[in-house]
Amino acid sequence: MLNDEYYVRPSKYGSVKITGTDLTEIEAHTIRILEDATIAILVDDGLPSGTSAITWHGISSPESADIEIYAAGKFTSIQLSGGKVVIF
Numbered sequence: 001m002l003n004d005e006y007y008v009r010p011s012k013y014g015s016v017k018i019t020g021t022d023l024t025e026i027e028a029h030t031i032r033i034l035e036d037a038t039i040a041i042l043v044d045d046g047l048p049s050g051t052s053a054i055t056w057h058g059i060s061s062p063e064s065a066d067i068e069i070y071a072a073g074k075f076t077s078i079q080l081s082g083g084k085v086v087i088f
Contacts, residue, residue, distance in 0.1 A: 015088035023079040028087035031069040037083025038062045046073020 017034070018024055023041060031042075038061070062083065063069075075087065 015086055017084065017086045018078060018080060019084045021080050021082070023077055025077050026075055026087050028075045029071050030088050031075065031078070032086050032088070033063045033065050033067045033069075034084040034086055035065050036062045037085050038081040039078065039085075040081045041077065041079035042069075042075060043077045044071045044073055045076050046071055 016026065016028075018026075021040075031039075078085070078087065
């Protein structure tokens with residue numbers, strides 16, 4: 001039996017599933033890939049000014065399901081080109 005819902009640990013930021021391709025403002029420390037996803041924009045406020053979070057996290061191609069990406073500070077915005085993620 002397949003179960004496409006993931007239960008994530010509680011956090012003060014809660015958890016949100018993101019499937020669209022719009023730029024979304026978030027407050028999260030972790031991103032879990034639910035189905036292969038390509039991330040177009042990922043902003044981490046813990047990185048030095050002018051540093052690209054995408055370069056920092058090495059996200060330049062589709063990421064496989066069940067991969068987790070951790071913020072240096074906290075993620076403040078994300079935009080997917082495709083796929084599904086949950087942030088918490």
